[in-house]
Amino acid sequence: MDLQKIMAKARDVAKSSGTITTEQLNGMCPNNMEPEDIAALFAALRTEGIRLKDDEAGR
Secondary structure, three states: HHHHHHHHHHHHHOOOOOOOEEEHHHHOOOOOOOOOHHHHHHHHHHOOOOOOOOHHHHH
């Protein structure tokens, strides 16, 4: 997993609202992510101040 590339994409998506949907984040991630990779990604999102938003919340 290339955390830097995923975070760069997440920053672009979240730059206006500070949020990213689970659907958007899933589209950026490889299907074979290990649990520790997912934990590192969530930690990086928190560090950047990017909130994860449930897809249903926007509908």
